[in-house]
Amino acid sequence: MTKSILLVGVGGQGTILASKLLTTGLMEAGYDVKMSEIHGMSQRGGSVSSQVRYGDKVESPVIEIGGADILVSFEKMEALRWLKYLKPEGKAVVNDFEIESMPILNGKVDYPKGINEELVEQANATIIDAATKAKELGNSKVMNIILLGTVVKSMGLEEIDWEKIISGNVKEKFIDMNIEAMKIGMDLVK
Template sequence: MVKSILLVGVGGQGTILASKLLTTGLMEAGYDVKMSEIHGMSQREGSVSSQVRYGDEIQSPVIEIGGADILVSFEKMEALRWFKYLKPNGKVIVNDYEIDSMPILSGKEEYSQGIIDEISSRASTIVIDAQKYALQLGNSKVMNVILLGSIIKAMELEAINWEKIVRDNVKPQFVEVNLKAIEVGMNLL
């Protein structure tokens, strides 16, 4: 059985790092994994997406419209922008966090109000204030790993040795805070 996870955010949020940790963990657990990432001006608050597909045999890294089992949005406007990729019975995990992306900063779009209400009315939605928990851990940059923890729990991937994955892929000075961040994220679901 193939599972598809779509991670979306804004440049600088650590979306790609979270997807790489996820992919590494899935591979070490023996899954066939394909990952595709789009950096869309990520250095300038542009949209960033990462598609992770895993199972016994994966032919393509690309998630088709209506094909994601779970949509994990690191920034709430991105959840709305990518919503069409969610399966009809899929789940959304959305970080209740706003960043003005390039279209908003340039005046081409306005930041939509009521995003979480709209998404919640259309799909099973879990809302997380990852910034609040990251600040409690003393490092705002671990929002991405908190959200990774929520993916681990939502996709029932707790049996994977995430401590090893973090220790092998994160700078030593940030290992402990990232391990705590995964635990926080898993406990939010």
């Protein structure tokens, strides 16, 4: 049976690195894996999404509307934007984090209020504060690995050797911090 994971965020949040680590771990565990990335204007704070599908035999990397088992959003407005891709019984993990888009920065519109409430009302959504946890670890850049940890736990992928995957893909001086970030993420979801 094929499982579908949708990771969404804003350029610069590490969404693509998280999806590459996830894909590497799934392949090493023997799954057939397909991954598709969409970089909007990622370098300018635009929307970024990564679709990861895995199972015994995966035909397509594309997740259709209503097809994601889990939606992990690195920024809460992106969660709302991509929510229609979540299966009715799917789970959303949302980082309670705001990045203001250009229209907001230019004063044309305000950042929407009540997003978390709307997400919880519309889906099985868990709101987490990965930014604060990352700062407590001493580096806000590990927010993406905390969010990856939520995917690992939510999808029951704890048996994969994530320490090995992280060690092989991040700079040596950041390995321990990233492993700790993964554990924190896993502890943030039930």
